[in-house]
Amino acid sequence: MATSSFKKKFHVPFFHNTSKTAPAKDSTLQSVLASTQKKNSPSLRRRTIVHHTDCRRNTIWSDNVDEELVANLAPKELNRQEVLFEIIKTEHEYVRDLRLIEEYFINPIKQAEEKHRKHIVPENLNKVFNSISYFLFIHEVISNCLNERQENQFPLVRSISDILLSYVWVFRAYAPYLIHYEDALRELDESIRKKDKLGRLVRKQQKSPSCRNMPLTTYLLKPFQRLLKYPLLITNLLKGTDKDGFDYDKTVSLKLKLDEVLADVEEQKREHDNMERLRELETRIHGLGQFRLAINNRQLLKESPACQTSFTLKKQPSLRKSLTVMSSPTLNQKRHSVRNLYTLECNDIVLLAERTGATKDGHPVYKLVSRPPSPIDDEPVMVHTRPEDSGVYYED
Numbered sequence: 001m002a003t004s005s006f007k008k009k010f011h012v013p014f015f016h017n018t019s020k021t022a023p024a025k026d027s028t029l030q031s032v033l034a035s036t037q038k039k040n041s042p043s044l045r046r047r048t049i050v051h052h053t054d055c056r057r058n059t060i061w062s063d064n065v066d067e068e069l070v071a072n073l074a075p076k077e078l079n080r081q082e083v084l085f086e087i088i089k090t091e092h093e094y095v096r097d098l099r100l101i102e103e104y105f106i107n108p109i110k111q112a113e114e115k116h117r118k119h120i121v122p123e124n125l126n127k128v129f130n131s132i133s134y135f136l137f138i139h140e141v142i143s144n145c146l147n148e149r150q151e152n153q154f155p156l157v158r159s160i161s162d163i164l165l166s167y168v169w170v171f172r173a174y175a176p177y178l179i180h181y182e183d184a185l186r187e188l189d190e191s192i193r194k195k196d197k198l199g200r201l202v203r204k205q206q207k208s209p210s211c212r213n214m215p216l217t218t219y220l221l222k223p224f225q226r227l228l229k230y231p232l233l234i235t236n237l238l239k240g241t242d243k244d245g246f247d248y249d250k251t252v253s254l255k256l257k258l259d260e261v262l263a264d265v266e267e268q269k270r271e272h273d274n275m276e277r278l279r280e281l282e283t284r285i286h287g288l289g290q291f292r293l294a295i296n297n298r299q300l301l302k303e304s305p306a307c308q309t310s311f312t313l314k315k316q317p318s319l320r321k322s323l324t325v326m327s328s329p330t331l332n333q334k335r336h337s338v339r340n341l342y343t344l345e346c347n348d349i350v351l352l353a354e355r356t357g358a359t360k361d362g363h364p365v366y367k368l369v370s371r372p373p374s375p376i377d378d379e380p381v382m383v384h385t386r387p388e389d390s391g392v393y394y395e396d
Helices: 027-048 067-072 075-116 123-152 161-194 197-206 216-220 222-239 248-282 311-315
Strands: 300-305 324-326 335-337 341-346 350-358 364-368
Touching: 075 123, 075 197, 075 216, 075 222, 123 161, 123 222, 161 197, 161 216, 161 222, 161 248, 197 216, 216 222, 222 248, 248 300, 341 364
Parallel strands: none
Antiparallel strands: 300 341, 324 335, 341 350, 350 364
């Protein structure tokens, strides 16, 4: 789902010259480097490049540099270098997984569609595939910048916050992925279960040794996992950065901007989920007429039995069988059993409905008891509920 926040054209610094923009060496780190680089700098350089190391063995920074350098670092700086190494390393691994999705699944599926001249990918899964292709495009740029910075500042990386701050806007593009992810998984599982063209192709590709015995559903989760990991990594980076250091202010700015962007993404997801709930509820209510429940800024708060908070009924549960309520005064007045009454509570309106059945999925089907709101009634009015107020008046 495209939103207004994605209509803006962002500048992508493809030729981000990290060697020229790298900050000057810190004086504290300079003294540590002086005693170690003279001895065995060439051998250290060969072992430090993240994307050339065996990730299964060289999982931490201190395994890739000289022991004397590690011994001479303060604990806080050592921890900071480990975090920087993890950010660069995991970014490379993330790009690797995104590339696998495109090369082993997205591209073969596109080729199959061109061959048969027929779309075989469901709508939500197709949108997730499009998001992943974009993630690969932009995160390759980020990973290359980080790797270049690591090479130029070997063996002690002094700053990457300026690079990440330049690309933090990228995470706004994760909103469509998050919105369609769950439905995409359902579509994919259904195709595999039915063994249709898409399902058969996915099962075949999953058997490739490059997939490391992991299904496509596991790889489709990677962007979500990466999105959750970034705040933790940046928080750890900030903890390991001295407040007097040259990179502290930029790291603080990076964390604040990242939190802001991720909060915006989360809000877009929440608004979409709320609208989907309202649309689904609208299909289960008979008697709404021209009234539309699913509108912007309306939030579904609760769908529950009408008298569940009634103090009288809590003391005498048997009354639920005999009590009735009268519908709004019309020519066709009707009494409704309290035990079948439900309140459908939104932030601006409350509807009273009688449960008349259930859908195939077990969700209640309702018939409206209160009259359908008119356009004038539909003006937003904030609802404030009290625990002792059931919202229903009944006759003893």
